[in-house]
Amino acid sequence: MGFIPTVDVEKCTGCEECVDVCPVEVFEMKDGKSAVVNGEECLGCESCVEVCESDAVAVEEE
Numbered sequence: 833m834g835f836i837p838t839v840d841v842e843k844c845t846g847c848e849e850c851v852d853v854c855p856v857e858v859f860e861m862k863d864g865k866s867a868v869v870n871g872e873e874c875l876g877c878e879s880c881v882e883v884c885e886s887d888a889v890a891v892e893e894e
């Protein structure tokens with residue numbers, strides 16, 4: 833069992849909040865948008881979902 837975080841780049845405004853909040857550094861900024869670079873480390877805490885005002889982050893259970 834794991835979690836799959838995703839970013840909808842169409843919705844992402846590049847605020848970097850998800851990058852800052854994730855305790856295991858799942859996200860990095862790429863070309864002004866958040867990108868999932870470390871998805872296998874995701875703990876499923878959903879802090880990134882809560883912090884994203886653009887509703888661009890989703891975390892699904894595998």
Ligand code: SF4
Pocket residue numbers: 839843844845846847848849850851865866883884885886887888889
């Ligand atoms: S919190 Fe949302 S809008 Fe901000 S960088 Fe992350 S995905 Fe983009």
Ligand code: SF4
Pocket residue numbers: 835837853854855856857858873874875876877878879880881891
């Ligand atoms: S659910 Fe938690 S651990 Fe997973 S990407 Fe979001 S902030 Fe990081």
